[in-house]
Amino acid sequence: MTCFEAAAADPRRVRRPQFHQNPAMSLLPILELPHPRLRNVAGTLDADRIATPGFQRLLDDMFETMYVAPGIGLAATQVDVHDRFMVIDVSENRDQPLVFINPVIHRRTEQLREHQEGCLSIPGIYADVTRADGIQVEALDRHGKPFVLEVDDLLATCIQHEIDHLDGKLFIDHLSPLKRDRALKKYEKLRKGRD
Numbered sequence: 001m002t003c004f005e006a007a008a009a010d011p012r013r014v015r016r017p018q019f020h021q022n023p024a025m026s027l028l029p030i031l032e033l034p035h036p037r038l039r040n041v042a043g044t045l046d047a048d049r050i051a052t053p054g055f056q057r058l059l060d061d062m063f064e065t066m067y068v069a070p071g072i073g074l075a076a077t078q079v080d081v082h083d084r085f086m087v088i089d090v091s092e093n094r095d096q097p098l099v100f101i102n103p104v105i106h107r108r109t110e111q112l113r114e115h116q117e118g119c120l121s122i123p124g125i126y127a128d129v130t131r132a133d134g135i136q137v138e139a140l141d142r143h144g145k146p147f148v149l150e151v152d153d154l155l156a157t158c159i160q161h162e163i164d165h166l167d168g169k170l171f172i173d174h175l176s177p178l179k180r181d182r183a184l185k186k187y188e189k190l191r192k193g194r195d
Contacts, residue, residue, distance in 0.1 A: 026064070027061070028061050028062065028079040029080070030069065030120050030121060031077075031079070033121055033122050033170065038078070038165070038170065039168040041082075041166070042076060042084045042166040042168075043084065044084055047140065047144055050101065050142070056142070062079060062087045063087050065079065066120075067089070069120050071120045072158055073090075073159075074086065074087050074088075074120065074162070075162040076166070077166055077168070078165055084101070084102045084166050085099065085100060085101040085102070086099075086163070090154050090155050090158055099141055099142035100137070100139040100162070101141070101142070101144070102139060102140055103137055103138070103139040103159070103163055103166075104138050105137050105159070105160070106148075107136040108132035108135050109132050109133050109135070110132075112130050112131065112133060113130070113131065113132075113153065114129065115154065115157045117129045117157070117171045118171075119161070119171055121165075122170065122171075124187065125186060127172065127175055127183055129171050129174045129175070130174070131156070131161075132156065133152050133153065133156060134151065134152035135151060135159060136148060172184070
């Protein structure tokens, strides 16, 4: 099982966090490769939008979409919104939702870690990706409050993966040309099998 499939182990045991007083959540369509908008670079989110009911509902919808998919992170780009924000929950019980608005990585450790990654925008494809084991990230939370986190291991990997989406990149871009070509060929076979 990959780190990005952790939530899928037993969906019946997934506990949903209490959301932002929004009982009417809905699932959002997730863009899948080769959709060209996955390569868009997201723009900075205007802080005035954070407190609006529409934006708060969008965050709740993104969490619900991520949990149902199932996944551990979802960037706005993946749901065809091209502003810099993302939602993440790497907790085993799926009860520690994190929102990162306008995230910036300030530091990366020299120590690297390899995780097997997958992506909701490239379903069925997994590959080992090497990234910084630890990072320092600054962002705004869902209420617009600034915070700085120093994290490592799976959360660091997930943050880097989701920020890549905001920068128009996919995890397969970190693979060698040969491994990327193999992954894309496998993905095309999977897509044809779903059609």
